[in-house]
Amino acid sequence: AQTVTQSQPEMSVQEAETVTLSCTYDTSESDYYLFWYKQPPSRQMILVIRQEAYKQQNATENRFSVNFQKAAKSFSLKISDSQLGDAAMYFCAYRSAFTQYGNKLVFGAGTILRVKS
Amino acid sequence: DVKVTQSSRYLVKRTGEKVFLECVQDMDHENMFWYRQDPGLGLRLIYFSYDVKMKEKGDIPEGYSVSREKKERFSLILESASTNQTSMYLCASSRSGSTSGSGETQYFGPGTRLLVL
Numbered sequence: 001a002q003t004v005t006q007s008q009p010e011m012s013v014q015e016a017e018t019v020t021l022s023c024t025y026d027t028s029e030s031d032y033y034l035f036w037y038k039q040p041p042s043r044q045m046i047l048v049i050r051q052e053a054y055k056q057q058n059a060t061e062n063r064f065s066v067n068f069q070k071a072a073k074s075f076s077l078k079i080s081d082s083q084l085g086d087a088a089m090y091f092c093a094y095r096s097a098f099t100q101y102g103n104k105l106v107f108g109a110g111t112i113l114r115v116k117s
Numbered sequence: 118d119v120k121v122t123q124s125s126r127y128l129v130k131r132t133g134e135k136v137f138l139e140c141v142q143d144m145d146h147e148n149m150f151w152y153r154q155d156p157g158l159g160l161r162l163i164y165f166s167y168d169v170k171m172k173e174k175g176d177i178p179e180g181y182s183v184s185r186e187k188k189e190r191f192s193l194i195l196e197s198a199s200t201n202q203t204s205m206y207l208c209a210s211s212r213s214g215s216t217s218g219s220g221e222t223q224y225f226g227p228g229t230r231l232l233v234l
Contacts, residue, residue: 009157037225044121045207045225091159103148103167103211104175105223107159 002027004094006108013082014116020067021077021111023092031097034068034075035105040088048090051075053097079113087115120144121226123208129232136195138229140208147213149191150223151175151183154205166191167213198233205230 003026013019025034036048051059051068058066063083067076079086089112093105124139142149148167152160152175162175164183172183180202184192191210195202209223 004159006159035222044227047222050222103213103221103223104150104162104165105160107152107161109157109159 004108010112012114023075033095035093037091123226138193142210146210148211150209151193152207
């Protein structure tokens with residue numbers, strides 16, 4: 001079974017600085033998808049960024065980028081120019097590319113990001 | 118925009134009560150999911166459904182059942198609520214991928230925080 005590990009329960013960053021959230025995963029599959037979701041306090045979870053394992057290029061979405069290291073099974077999220085609105089719980093998630101496993105996501109435990117002004 | 122709504126934000130029930138959590142999505146998505154979120158454990162899949170009247174167990178189905186009579190609605194049922202079912206419950210939906218699978222995004226509802234006394 002696949003597992004996702006987020007080793008940082010909490011992180012802090014100064015406004016306008018850069019922060020990196022770590023995620024590692026364990027799988028024997030060669031094709032899969034990886035996601036970062038953001039859950040602001042008392043608000044709905046939203047997708048931040050996703051990565052297809054077969055693509056070597058790291059995904060970017062504005063101030064958010066990932067460092068995908070397939071051999072190391074690592075998928076970190078970098079937030080540049082941090083803003084107060086980035087404060088949230090961030091979840092890393094894995095999804096198999098094979099439908100025999102359904103469409104389910106496997107989540108890490110989450111990292112709380114605090115942004116200091 | 119995709120909208121996923123859940124019938125209650127907060128719910129307080131007594132041990133032994135039958136509890137219904139309702140989820141509705143407005144984007145004609147084939148897939149719907151129920152997760153529970155607990156501190157330090159991330160999100161864990163309870164059940165999911167890939168079509169009307171179709172359901173599959175997730176990682177922690179014990180003590181729960183589901184119903185999907187209409188495409189837009191997916192209900193989670195706690196047959197006899199217990200204190201260890203106190204948690205945040207999140208519903209999600211996504212469109213169906215191709216037969217080879219795809220990284221379709223899951224869209225989440227706001228969550229129902231359930232307290233069982």
